[in-house]
């Protein structure tokens with residue numbers, strides 16, 4: 001079924017209150033003072049007072065927004081803990097029920113059955129749709145129609161030709177009637193000024209995910225795009241939105257209060273900012289030519305004052321790049337609406353719809369008034385998330401380049417055994433391996449600070465970023481590292497997912513993350529866009545055996561050298577003769593769902609939340 005579209009008609013627009021409240025409207029009421037006195041006082045203060053008053057109002061507004069952000073994050077944490085509790089209880093219940101029957105079965109059968117049942121318990125989550133759609137039982141059955149068609153010579157190719165082309169680029173496609181792969185941007189009908197601009201940035205040929213993903217999205221299809229880190233997913237999901245916005249703008253120009261056409265959701269403020277900056281450069285390149293209209297894009301993230309961007313909302317709005325919390329806030333305050341929003345893309349989608357953000361995503365869905373095109377992208381996408389996402393999309397096309405969760409093959413992975421107390425000193429030695437820029441990852445915020453302090457003492461130009469830093473500190477760290485002013489960035493997970501720094505030579509993982517997905521994202525900050533890079537990872541006695549096993553299999557899969565201490569780790573499942581599939585919860589190759597560190601981590605966090613511990617980090 002498809003819902004009637006909400007038509008935009010100029011003549012029927014009723015005068016509505018301005019969607020965006022200007023700063024002045026927030027000012028406090030003042031006591032009555034006679035006109036003459038007021039005028040005199042005003043003249044005297046005209047120069048200084050006006051400025052400071054405006055600044056105070058803006059500061060107040062910013063403080064208020066920051067407080068609201070904090071509250072939302074607190075709520076999200078509570079919701080996350082609640083969900084994790086439910087999930088674990090379900091998993092434990094399944095385990096205990098099966099315990100009696102299990103006595104008769106072989107070890108292998110037992111393990112497989114337990115895994116399947118835990119997976120089924122997880123998969124019973126409500127699909128991703130708005131509450132209204134779920135309540136009304138609204139089921140869309142057809143993909144959205146767009147005016148885009150592949151060029152005739154492509155459309156006339158046989159299925160066998162498409163298949164060979166996909167095979168050439170290692171693209172696996174699943175889903176009904178997938179659009180054809182196209183080997184260059186011009187044949188995809190990307191506007192000439194943009195093709196020229198991309199060329200000037202040395203983007204001359206689509207990468208495999210772009211080659212299949214862009215035609216799929218241009219054709220209006222819902223999709224799940226999985227491709228290794230640094231393979232150009234951002235362009236693959238932004239370009240279709242830009243084209244859709246151009247098409248909509250050409251039909252009827254957007255005016256104040258209208259839009260956006262589409263939204264890109266990101267799990268962190270830093271990633272949203274980076275994607276926003278990309279969209280700005282691409283839309284500016286189009287507008288510069290004069291043949292295409294200027295598209296307006298809004299960055300909607302916590303920690304920044306929306307007052308600074310109020311000018312964007314005085315015009316029609318085409319694209320929003322957002323983190324979930326601030327987006328919900330803006331939608332609730334009706335600063336803009338999703339009445340005509342047709343495109344929803346989630347970057348690092350596994351993280352977005354994994355525990356924690358799922359309810360936010362469902363909440364965001366409820367602001368849509370019509371069917372939308374939904375796209376999910378990530379380098380890691382465990383089966384659990386893929387299955388769940390598939391149910392929520394309309395005739396989805398799955399575009400997969402390599403195994404979901406596999407490491408980028410352009411990264412040389414070196415794993416070294418380093419005792420805890422020797423790490424700092426060895427780190428200095430490690431920094432000599434390559435010229436800068438270098439990123440050092442640690443899972444622990446205090447350790448991030450300690451490493452930075454140590455490096456500064458040793459004369460290394462280092463900045464640090466983690467979740468407890470203020471927005472300004474985070475922005476400063478990213479800016480100075482990106483510009484080359486600083487050689488080394490020490491980071492917690494916040495900087496791992498999706499951030500695209502120029503030519504990182506070396507990633508050093510000071511403390512190995514428990515979840516192998518995080519490792520894949522972290523080493524993926526180097527070896528981007530076809531270049532090569534090195535990742536050095538420190539492990540020792542404190543690294544859990546399961547994590548080491550995941551790492552061992554990942555190295556084997558990528559054809560990397562496996563050091564002797566990893567080779568000697570036995571896989572208990574190997575004796576059971578089972579085939580090695582990725583864990584459906586985290587994608588790790590070294591364990592099954594019943595001993596997944598991600599689920600164990602959920603349990604740990606649950607206990608921490610019971611104790612009232614501050615699990616604020618997130619990053």
Ligand SMILES: Nc1ncnc2c1ncn2[C@@H]1O[C@H](COP(=O)(O)OP(=O)(O)OP(=O)(O)O)[C@@H](O)[C@H]1O
Nearest residue numbers: 203205206207229230231232233234379498500529
């Ligand atoms: N077709 C292309 N040819 C060459 N370089 C490209 C191409 N497309 C994108 N790039 C560049 O590759 C780099 C990585 O792109 P992007 O950040 O989109 O990767 P990603 O797949 O989203 O990675 P991650 O999973 O880490 O988020 C960027 O600097 C981008 O400009």
